[in-house]
Amino acid sequence: MSAVTFDDQLASAATGPEGELLDTVRARRAQRRGSRVKPMRVLLHSFLVLMAVGWLIPIGTAIYNSFRDYQTDTQPNGPFAPPEMLTLDNYRAAWDVGEMSKTFGNTAFIVIPALFLTLLLAAIVAYVCTRYSWKFNIVFLVLFTAGNLMPQQVLFQPLFQFFKYMPWPDFISDTNTGNLLGTKVAVILIHVAFQIGFCTFVLSNFMKTIPKEISEAAAVDGAGVWRGFFQVILPLTRPALAALGTLEFTWLYNDFFWGAVMLNQGDERPITSSIAILNGQYGSDFNLVAAASTLIALPTLIVYLALQKQFISGLTLGASKG
């Protein structure tokens, strides 16, 4: 891959004044390439192919079997056998039995506000901690970052009891349970609380790279704290917000735990926690589950494919300190 890009660069540069030099470089490389033994390369590629196939087999098998009938085909003939008949029935049944239109809605209800609030609040904290000199700046950032290191599950019992005894008026809730327990609002709050640490960490590192002079110039022109945030810094942070938004979306979307333990009503749960209702007490129609899983994986796949650039830059966000 890198060799190809380099060659391309050479080709495009060859028209320039250094063309002659490049010709000799290319000739030398061609010479070397002919005589080079490449067992390592062969080994590397067979390893990579093997790993790729190893990853694809389970996914491919699941997708393949989602188009077959379980009782009459997959169960007696095995998951790798040629199909007796291909059908979309599993998808139809999964959508109906899993009430997926409802649970996809639940996921949207949880993920969209949680994402919005997390990014907004994290950006505010990051803004204050990086643009204003305050003696607790470092302590504050350390506190937020340290929150990332705590396994979320250990807080389950305290949060559960707290939510149970926390009165919550129905008019700002999505269900009338009378307290926070069993409401999607509770799940949103948990997500915001747990994700804000990482987002603050990333956004503050990004904001540190924005020259201080910009804020100073805005202040000289009369911009207050809020204006400096919303109209100066926030627009400049857009690349980081886009990358972070993409990452956070997949994380929040994939959450299984909080949706399962905080929401007692099956049809209030997000798609990830609710889809297990396709399993019975003893037996499971694995092909039905495979069809549902394929449907559930689609949104994250679409987000990934559509926003690939942001996703990849998101992975290195905050990796270097500004």
Added chain:
Amino acid sequence: MTKPTESSPKRRGAGLNRRDFMIGGGAALGGAALLAACGDDDGGTTATTTTAAPTTTADTGPGSTTLGSNFSGEVPKAALAAAVAATGVETTINTIDHNTYQDNFNTYIQQPDDVVSWFAGYRMRAFAGKGVLGDISDVWSGLSGMSDGFRSASTALDGKQYFVPFYFYPWAVHYRKSLFADMGYSIPTTWGEFKALCDTMEGDGVIPLCAANDGRWPQMGMFDMINLRVNGYDYHVSLMGGNESWESAEVKNVFSTWEEILPYYQPDANGRAWEDSAVALGDKSAGMFLIGTFLADQYPAGEEIFEDLDFFLFPEINAEHGQDAIEAPIDGFMMAASPENETGAKALLGGLGSAPAIDAFLDVNPSVVAANSNANTSGYNSLQQSSATAVGSAKQIAQFLDRDTDPDFAAQVVGTGIADFLTSPGSIDTILADIEAKKQTFTFE
């Protein structure tokens, strides 16, 4: 497929509304304003929780109630919806997948629906003792067709009833009639005959015994059956109640008896799902399978294998106990300690305990047997008839290892011990010592 209760279309509509709403809502500004709007949206259109107070509905009927259901999976879900419809009580069904429901029951019961699905016997008593269930003795006084056995399985230590049985299903040795007929095998009734049959099958190139233990519960059934045959029902109850030592001669005897048939097992039982063993029984590569009658669900109803399936009782080992006991777990319903609509909840429980509800259920899901003796048995298939006969003629009915004792003790201690025994039967003494030591950390009822 037509689905649940009257309220279902309403709920589905609410989901769409909310989703449409959220598309716009994502762009909305203030968080509180957003949530407030969502609250209105939801409260206006869903019927998730009943608001009918018993006092205002006394004249007009029981009002609407809620039912927490672990009847997940396509067929059970539809079957329960049919049963609830047959009771005539307006009910919102909250379906949660069976495993999560069971694992989360401790937290679920702190914010339950009015009526909740659960298991009879020890598991019910454990929660009745904690005061999270409502006394439904008055529902029982109105129930007809429930035997004394079911009544005692529904009664807690305080002598009150907290449970309404719905159906049960026995555990027995399943086989294919055609295999036995073709090969000239006969049904074994004693341990000697059973082992001789295993030898014959092995000679014929058939794996004698299906063996699966994925999830670490299927082989609990084998332990229970051998224990019931060797030591009897009373010992089973006592052992499960934590009153006997797991290092006793009786328990060791169970495992040494068990070891005699391990060579006839499908190899590597611990890694095999019971569904995979069902395939082996179906294609006749294996001969016998000790499992619950839910096995039949694995084969398409009305087709060759389904019609060819039958079972026999686990053979006698100790003449003193004969074939007296059978394992037949009972599933049913309970009421929350303080339901929002007690009248409605009790009306629903009474309805679910009577014949029309279970008839409607069995129409859709014919792999279990009605608890109520008034239920219509004319539509039973041959397996259901055998089940009813087997349980009816049993002198004692056990539930199942993980239902007759502390569920955590069963799953984490005994289940692990049994799995270890299957891989190394020789180290059974160490395994039992370990079980006995860990048992001390559990408080039995």
